[in-house]
Amino acid sequence: MTDAPKAMSLANLRELPSLPQVIIDLQSAISREDVSIDAIAETVSLDQALSAKALRVANCSFYGVPGRVVSIRQAIGMLGLRSVSTVLTISAVSQSIPRPSCPGFDMERYWRHSVAVALCARNIARALRLDADVAFTAGLLHDLGRLALASQEPACLSESLRRRDELDCTMLEAERATLGTDHTALGGQVAERWHFGPAVVDAIRLHHEPPASAQATVVDIVHVADSIAHALDVAGDPNEMVPALDPTAWNRAGLSEGQTLLILKDTEAEVDGLCEALAV
Amino acid sequence: MTYETATLAHPAKSPSPAQAQAPASEKPAQGDRLAWLFRETLRRHQVHPLMELLRRYRGQEGA
DSSP states (O other), X not given: OOSSOOOOOOHHHHTSOOOOHXXXXXXXXXXXXXXXXXXXXHHHHHOHHHHHHHHHHHTSGGGTOTTOOOSHHHHHHHHOHHHHHHHHHHHHHHHHSOOXXXXXXXXXXXXXXXXXXXXXXXXXXXXXXXOHHHHHHHHHTTTHHHHHHHHHOHHHHHHHHHXXXXXXXXXXXXXXXXXXSOHHHHHHHHHHHTTOOHHHHHHHHHTTSOOOOSSOOHHHHHHHHHHHHHHHTTTOOTTOOOOOOOHHHHHHHOOOHHHHHHHHHHHHHHHHHHHHHHTO | OOOOOOBOSSOTTSOOXXXXXXXXXXXXXXXXXXXXXXXXXXXTTBOOHHHHHHHHHHHHXXX
């Protein structure tokens, strides 16, 4: 165990490959709402690995049109550009981060939790009539910093995991004690470098400490969704621990008891199908 | 459904101190899984709005 926090070198995180240019262009175009669907479809189709995975995901029962989507152009027509953008982003992120070899880090559990947070965030956003696609992407990537650490700084993450198990503290506390930083700060840097929008970057950076706000934000949604996913125990981690819930963020979300019970049910029901489609 | 940062004066459903502070490697009994998941909140003698909802949700599933 490390006694004093050590300065975390980000040199290795900077070596993470960039996302494919088409994803960066897509994120940018959607935020400007001046995108040419044909141009996007043509560019994506040139990347065979990306389009194959995107079609596999688009055809899973989660999206409601299993087995009927045969081209990126058709996927955009049937699912909408923003949903296809989400599918492409998921595919690109899972392809862009080298598979980690990090003792104590379980990649399958990592993705099961991330998928659960994404689904839950989408369900909460729909209940609150906020942007469900942004909430989904933010939820899926909320622990991106941990994945980047597992891939690029496995010894550092292993040390944090050992500390967490030894002291039975939260992972955030363990990271701060051993690294002098944590997955939220690191994930925010990676997401900025990958040109994600400010709502997604903020959710990654602030989901454990949502700032004051006049109304519910994507940060609040991901904060609540993270707690719910831990409480649903979907990752199968024997040392699972539900993090503290910020009362002001919870109250801003303002979910009724009935809404929350439905969100628990829907989230749990959808996790297996989407994990299977993503092959994570 | 709102909640305050209340502290439970008599946390009737909290696990015993020994249970709440059990080493991470000690697997709780299946019936205690919910208390185990919320052990950080219970150690602080606070309430977590999701805990009672989860108890009810799991109860509905089992019914």
